[in-house]
Amino acid sequence: MLNKTFWVSTIAVVLTALIVLLILPKPNTEQFDLLIVNANTYSDGEIHPQTDIGISNGIIQQVSPNISGSATTTIDAQGKTLIPGLTDAHTHTFGDGLKQALKFGITNQIDMFTAPSILSNAIKQRLDINNTQNADLFSSGMLATSSRGHGTQYGIDIETLSNPEEATAWVSKRKIEGSDFIKLVYMPHMLHSQNMNSLNKATAAAVIDASHNAGLKAVAHISSQRGAQDMLNAGIDGLVHQFADSEVTDAFLQQAVKQNIFVIPTLSVIGSADHQEFSLSLAKNNLVNKHLNSMQQQQLSSRFHSDKLPGFNYQLAALNTKKMHAAGVTILAGSDAPNPGTVFGASLHQELQLLVDAGLSQSQALNAATSLPNSIFGITKRGHIKTGQRANILILNSSPLDNIENTLDIHTIIKNGVIFNRDAKYEPNATQPAAIKDGQLSDFSNSLTNNNGMRWVKTDDAIRNGKSTVDINLDDNTLYVNANVRSGFVFPWADAGLFTETPLDISQYSQLSFRVRGTKGQYTALAFSEDRTNLPAMQNFKVDERWRTVQLNITDFDSFDASSTNGFALVAANKVGQFEYYIDDVKLH
Template sequence: MSTTAIINARVFDGDRPLEATTVVFDRTGILAVGGEAPAGAEIVDAAGGTLLPGLIDAHVHTNEQALALDLRFGVTTALEMQGNHTAGNRAHITENDAVADIRSSGFAITPPGGHPSELFPEGFRPGPPPGARGPKPSEPAPLMPFSTTPEEAVGFIPQLVERGSDYIKFMVDDGSVEGHPGLPMLDRATLSAGVAEAKKHGMLTVAHALTIEATRMAIESGIDGLVHLFMEGPHTEEIITLIRDAGAFVVPCVVLNASMMGITGDELADDPRVASRLDEQWMKTLRSSFGHYPQGRLGDVFGSVRALRDAGVDLLVGTDASAPFEFLGGLAHGASVHHELQYLVRAGLTPVEALHAATSTTARRFGLTDRGRIAEGLRADLLLVDGDPTTTISDTLNTRAVWRRGSRLTHA
C-alpha cells in the first residue's frame, strides 16, 4: 500500500493551525502529523498552500453525480437531510473514492401534503437526475413517514432506525416563508412524541424550521439541532437564549436563506474557480434563486448568525443544495459550501470559526469520530489549497488536491 507525505504545508487540523508541516497517510488513514517524510513515500510539496480536513456539507439532497461534484470542491462528506442514502443503500458510495461519502436521515417525518411538497410546480415529475443510479430490485422502497398524530410519529421511529437512518429529521413548517401559508404542519404533541421516541433509540434529532415560532417549537420539543435558520425577521434575545440553553446546534444555510429572498448565486458563479467546475445546467441553477420570500433581509440573517456565535451555539456549514432546476436555484453542490463559508465570515465569524463549522464541529455534533480533523488514526479525507483560508476564507476555492480515504482525486 503506497504512502503519501505532504510536506511544507500550513496545516489546519480542524481546530487550529499547527506548527507541523508534514502529514503522512495511506489508504488506512493518517499515519503521522509532523516529523519527517518516510523513505519511499510519494512526496507532495505543499509550499505556499494549506492542508485542511475534507469539508463537510451538513445539509444536502443528493445523488452520485452531485456527490462527485462535491468531491471536486473538496467536500468529502455530505449529510443528506431527505433522501434514500440510508445505511443499506449506500455501499456503492461508501466504496467509491471518486465521490463524497454520505450519511442520511432517510425521509423526514411530516404530515401528508406538508413541506416540501409545495416547492414543486404542479404536475412536476423530475424522474431520476441524468446519470443517477436507479434502485436495485433488492432495495426496499423508501419509507415515507407521514404523520399526523403522536402515535404515528412514534410508530415510524423504529422503522426509520431499522431502515438505516443515521439521524431523524422532522419538518416544522407552516409554509408561510415559501408563500404557502396554512401548509399541513406537525403539531407540538406529534413532534414532541417523535423526538422523545427517537431519543429512546439513541438517535440524533434534527428539525427543518424557517420561522422563530417553528424554531421555538422544535427546541421546546427537545430537538438536538436545527438544519435551517429562521429568516422572517431579526432574532430575539429570547430565541437565542433558548437555543443556547438547550445545547442545540444550528446549520444556518445562509445560502438558502439568501436564495429564498431572491438573491442569486451570481457572485459565486462569476468566480472562475467555480465556473470551471460546473456544467451549463448547474451554472443556470446557481444564477437563479428560490425567490419565495423577497421581503426577507439578509442583514437580519447575518445578525442572527452573529448572535448565535456570540452565545456559544455550535454553527455548522450546510447548503440545502439539491437538483439542477432553476426553481431550486442559487445553490450548487460543493461550490455552495465555499459560498456559505464566505457568508459566515461576512456575518462576523472569523475564517477559523467558519472552518470549524465545515470540519470538526460538524463531525463532533453528528458523531463522525473518524473525520473532520487531521490527526493520527483518522481517515485521510484531505483538501490542499493554495493560500491560507485561516486568514482569507475564499482561498478554500484554490483547490490543489483532494484525497478521500487517502485516494487522490485525479480531476479536482
C-alpha cells in the same frame, strides 16, 4: 578473579550497547502510499507549520514535523495550507451530487432528506475505503412531515405522520432503513402556500422523543422564530435553517445556549430565496465555473420563485446567525444544495464566506465545516488531520485563515488517501465503439430506427419501481410522446430516447439539434455514454406550443464521452405531471 572480571565487564558493556542500540529512536520507515511534506496543516482550530503527513491504505498513518519514510507519491506542500476534507451539513443528495461535491473538496455530505432506497448503498460506500471518487453520505433518509407538508412536493414517496402515536413506529422504521438521524419539518406558523400543511406541535415533539429513545439525534426544518421556539421547548438537537422572519430574542438565545443546540443557518439558500445575487458571483468565479457543468451554471443563476418568499429576509438570517454565534450557539456550515441558487460543492464554500460575513472567524468557519459537524453528528474518523483519520485532505494554494475565499484556491483534493482528479471525465471504456455513419439521426418519415442502428424507445421509471408511464408513436412524420410522470421513484421520469446497442463514436460532431413543440415548460436533454454509472449528462431546453429548433453543444454535456455514445433522451425535467410533445429532425452537426 581476572576471568570473572573479563566476563562481567564484557557482558555488561555488550548488553548495554545492545539495549542502547535497540531503544534509540527509529524513524517510521513505513512505505507510505502518499506523503505530503512541509505543509502548513490546519486542524481543530490550530495551524501546525511545516508538517509531514504519511498516508497509507486511505488512512492518515502519521502526522509529524519530520517523517523520514518513503512513499509512492510525495507532494511537496511548501507554502500551501492543508485543511480536512469539508463537510456540508445540509444537502439533498441525488444523482452525481456526491461527485460534484468532491470536485470542490467536500468529502462528507450530511443529507437532510433523500429517498430511503439509497441509504443502504450510501452506508456501504462510506464504509468502503476505496470510495475515492465520491463524497461520503450521511443522511436522515425520509423526513418526518405531514400529509401535504413540506417535503411531499418532490415526488418521493413519504410516509407522513398525523398524530403523536405514530412517532415511535415511524422512527424505528427509519432506523431500520439506515437513517443516521431524524429530520422533521415543523412550520405550522408560516406555510408557503394555502394548500400546504405541517406536523402539529404534539406530533413533532413525539418524533423528537421517539428519536432520542431510539438513540438518534433529531433536527428540525423550521421557518420562523415561533417554530424554532416550539422545537427548542420540545428538546430539539439542532435547527437545519436559520429563521429569517424576525430578530432572535435574548430569551431564545439563552435557552438555545443552555440546551446546547446547534444551528445550520444555510445562508446560501436563504439568500437565494431573498434574491441576493451572491450565487451569481460564485458562478462567475474562475476557480468555480470551470468545474461546473451547464446544469450547475444554470442552477446557480436560478431562483426559487419570481417573488421573494415571506420569512426569508437574508439580513435577518445573517443577523440572527451573528447573534447566535456571539451568544455561543454552535453554528455549522450547510448549503442546502441543490436548491435553486445553490450547487453541490461550490455552495458550501460560499456558505463559509457568508458565515465569516456573519461574524465567525475564518478558523471558526472552517471548524463549522470540518471538526464540528462530524463530532455533532457522531461521524467518526473524519473532520481532522490526525493519525487514524480517513485521509480526506484539501491542499490549498493560499491560506483560508488569511481569507476564507481561499478555500476555493484548491491545489489538490485527497479522498481516502487518493488524489482526486477534478478534471477527469472517467475511465476509458472496454467496449469498442463503432463509427457513426450518418449525422441525420431521425426525421421520422417512416420508422423509429435510423441508418446507424439506433432506435427510438420509451423509457420510464417503472424499471426502478416508479409509477410513471409513457407512450411514443409516429405521427405525421414526427415523433409523438405522451408522458405521464407520477410520484414514486425519487427522480420520476418518463420520456423518449434514441439508443444504440453498440456505442457510437460521434466525436466528429459538435452539435445536437432537433425541432420540438408540446406542453410548455423546461425540458432536459440527456446524453448517455458507455462509462457512466450515475446520471447521464444533461442540458435544459424550453418547449412551448410552437415548433422551435433546439441546438445543443455536445461539449456542454458535462462528463459525456462523445466517442462512445449510447444515446440521447428528451425528457420533461424531473416534474410530476402530464406532458405531450412532438419531436422532429434530430440531427448531429
